[in-house]
Amino acid sequence: MRILIADDEPTNRLLLQQLLKAVAQCDPVADGREAVDFFKAAFDSELRYDLVLMDVMMPEMNGHDALASIRMFEELRGVTRDNEAVIILVTAIDAGDDAVAAFSIAFRTDYLQKPVLKENLFRKLREHQLLPGDPS
Ligand SMILES: [Mg+2]
Numbered sequence: 001m002r003i004l005i006a007d008d009e010p011t012n013r014l015l016l017q018q019l020l021k022a023v024a025q026c027d028p029v030a031d032g033r034e035a036v037d038f039f040k041a042a043f044d045s046e047l048r049y050d051l052v053l054m055d056v057m058m059p060e061m062n063g064h065d066a067l068a069s070i071r072m073f074e075e076l077r078g079v080t081r082d083n084e085a086v087i088i089l090v091t092a093i094d095a096g097d098d099a100v101a102a103f104s105i106a107f108r109t110d111y112l113q114k115p116v117l118k119e120n121l122f123r124k125l126r127e128h129q130l131l132p133g134d135p136s
Pocket residue numbers: 007008009055056057058
């Protein structure tokens with residue numbers, strides 16, 4: 001499994017890499033612009049990302065804009081809904097918020113609340129069928 005980790009805080013990138021290193025090859029980037037660039041380059045190299053963990057508050061391009069950009073790119077490349085990358089926004093925002101929920105549906109994403117705990121992260125991986133095991 002290949003995972004793109006986008007977060008402007010080095011400690012957050014490191015934490016996610018540590019949690020995931022046993023199950024995935026992780027590429028860390030520091031802002032939304034880099035995330036979009038890496039995503040596109042990987043797509044064209046056929047070494048596509050299975051998952052993008054996207055911080056929301058980042059310089060250059062925030063997580064919401066980067067997410068929208070990635071979904072637009074996939075659409076232009078003819079990626080079907082079944083084959084699009086799993087994108088999980090990592091945020092301090094309450095995922096129960098109406099605006100957050102609407103955004104989540106529009107761009108087919110999911111949310112993981114900071115601080116990221118290993119059990120929550122791995123539950124999301126299972127929910128999105130990125131790991132063996134029941135979605136529970
Ligand atoms: Mg941030």
